[in-house]
Amino acid sequence: MKAIYQNTIIMLMFIILGFTIVLQFRNDSEDYSFISAKTLDDLQGAISKEREEINNIKRLIVSTEEKLNEYQRALEEEGSIKEVLINDINTMKLISGFTDVEGPGIVIRLSDSIRELYEGEDPNDLIVHDGDVLTILNDLKIAGAEILSINGQRILSTSEIKCTGPTITINNHTYGQPFIIKAIGNPETLDAAIKAPGSYTSNLKEVWDLIVESYVSDRVRISRYQGDMTIRHITPLEGE
Amino acid sequence: MLFAIIGLMLGIFLGLYLPVTYPATYSLYISVAILAALDSVFGALRSSIENKFNTEIFVSGFFGNAILAGILAYIGDRLGVPLYYAAIFAFGGRLFQNFAIIRRHLLERLRSR
Numbered sequence: 527m528k529a530i531y532q533n534t535i536i537m538l539m540f541i542i543l544g545f546t547i548v549l550q551f552r553n554d555s556e557d558y559s560f561i562s563a564k565t566l567d568d569l570q571g572a573i574s575k576e577r578e579e580i581n582n583i584k585r586l587i588v589s590t591e592e593k594l595n596e597y598q599r600a601l602e603e604e605g606s607i608k609e610v611l612i613n614d615i616n617t618m619k620l621i622s623g624f625t626d627v628e629g630p631g632i633v634i635r636l637s638d639s640i641r642e643l644y645e646g647e648d649p650n651d652l653i654v655h656d657g658d659v660l661t662i663l664n665d666l667k668i669a670g671a672e673i674l675s676i677n678g679q680r681i682l683s684t685s686e687i688k689c690t691g692p693t694i695t696i697n698n699h700t701y702g703q704p705f706i707i708k709a710i711g712n713p714e715t716l717d718a719a720i721k722a723p724g725s726y727t728s729n730l731k732e733v734w735d736l737i738v739e740s741y742v743s744d745r746v747r748i749s750r751y752q753g754d755m756t757i758r759h760i761t762p763l764e765g766e
Numbered sequence: 767m768l769f770a771i772i773g774l775m776l777g778i779f780l781g782l783y784l785p786v787t788y789p790a791t792y793s794l795y796i797s798v799a800i801l802a803a804l805d806s807v808f809g810a811l812r813s814s815i816e817n818k819f820n821t822e823i824f825v826s827g828f829f830g831n832a833i834l835a836g837i838l839a840y841i842g843d844r845l846g847v848p849l850y851y852a853a854i855f856a857f858g859g860r861l862f863q864n865f866a867i868i869r870r871h872l873l874e875r876l877r878s879r
Contacts, residue, residue: 532821537773539828543803544777549786550796 623680623751627673629710631746632717634662634727637704639735654703654736656689661726662707663687669719671709673748677701680751697753704737713742767814794843795836798853802831805857808864815871831857 600610619625636659639652663674663681674681679696688695693702709716720727720740730736788796806828813819835853842849 533769535821535825537769537776539825540770540773540807541777541780543800543807543828544774544779545781545784546777546796546800546803548778548781549788550793550800552781553787553790553793553796 623673623682626747626750627710628745628747629673630713630742630744631671631673631708631710632666632713632720632740632742633746634707634709634720634738634740635704636662636707636730637737639737641735651734652736653692654694654705656687656694658726658730658736659694659705659707660687662720665719665726666707666709666711666716669711669715671711671716673710675708675748677706678749680748682751682755684755697751708746708748710746710748713744717742794850795839798839798850799832799836801857801861802835802853803828805861805864806831808861808868812864812868812871815868 597607597610600607616625620627636654638654641652643649643652659676663676666674676687676694676696677699679685679699679701682697685697686695690700693700694705695701717740719725720738722728727738731738806824809827810819810824813824835850835857838853839850842852
């Protein structure tokens with residue numbers, strides 16, 4: 527009888543001991559360090575950013591699955607995915623600038639001023655610079671231009687616009703003025719980007735007296751990139 | 767021994783699954799109390815090996831030491847003197863002492879076999 531009593535008490539006490547130890551372990555594992563409102567805010571921002579990223583990736587998964595389904599359907603129905611792949615290639619070519627394209631857009635003609643120089647004025651004030659062209663291109667991109675060309679040279683992601691004396695070199699071809707910039711996109715926004723008071727182009731026209739002529743057209747034709755792309759340094763990363 | 771291990775297991779199990787929490791400010795006191803309780807347990811182990819085990823002494827030492835250590839730490843906090851060091855040194859030192867004696871007893875038992 528006494529042994530049972532003793533053992534029960536010992537067991538009870540060890541239950542208490544184990545309970546408190548585990549409680550302490552659990553309690554201690556949480557971090558109670560001081561957190562400022564800014565840290566909290568930063569962390570919340572980071573969390574929402576991560577969530578957004580997750581959503582983007584999920585969307586990517588969905589679109590990739592759709593693509594896969596498309597391939598599989600093509601395989602089942604026609605026995606080959608050749609057609610789908612050819613479609614893909616055409617889309618890629620369209621985006622990367624290896625097809626002639628046509629669409630609504632704007633044509634801008636940019637040439638040097640024809641007025642006389644003032645006494646002692648820098649003649650640089652009267653000519654079109656590479657920077658002017660670059661800024662106009664950027665304005666057009668902001669206004670939603672999808673495809674751009676200058677004097678028939680398709681603008682690719684690698685196209686340079688470089689000052690070479692009184693001329694400008696684009697895609698390794700050198701052109702004198704006038705520069706004809708073509709852009710395909712929503713003609714209204716493109717036109718607004720050029721003509722809006724205070725925009726870079728209107729400044730060129732009003733302040734610097736350069737000659738800027740533009741017209742909107744429903745059928746702007748832009749030819750494909752004429753040169754060829756040599757890839758020497760890049761290698762695609764697998765599994766990204 | 768067996769009952770002790772079963773009890774410990776049960777306690778750990780309960781601690782893991784019961785949703786009990788306490789404010790983090792009490793964490794230190796409970797740590798010191800646990801140290802005191804552990805000291806009592808080692809003392810009990812030693813005395814049981816020496817066949818001098820007494821339940822009353824064990825129980826009173828277990829709770830008494832734990833509560834005293836906790837209160838000491840609390841008072842130390844109030845006074846601005848880290849009194850819990852006293853508990854840590856006293857019980858920690860005794861814990862190792864007890865363990866050393868237990869070790870010796872066990873080794874002797876092994877040798878005499």
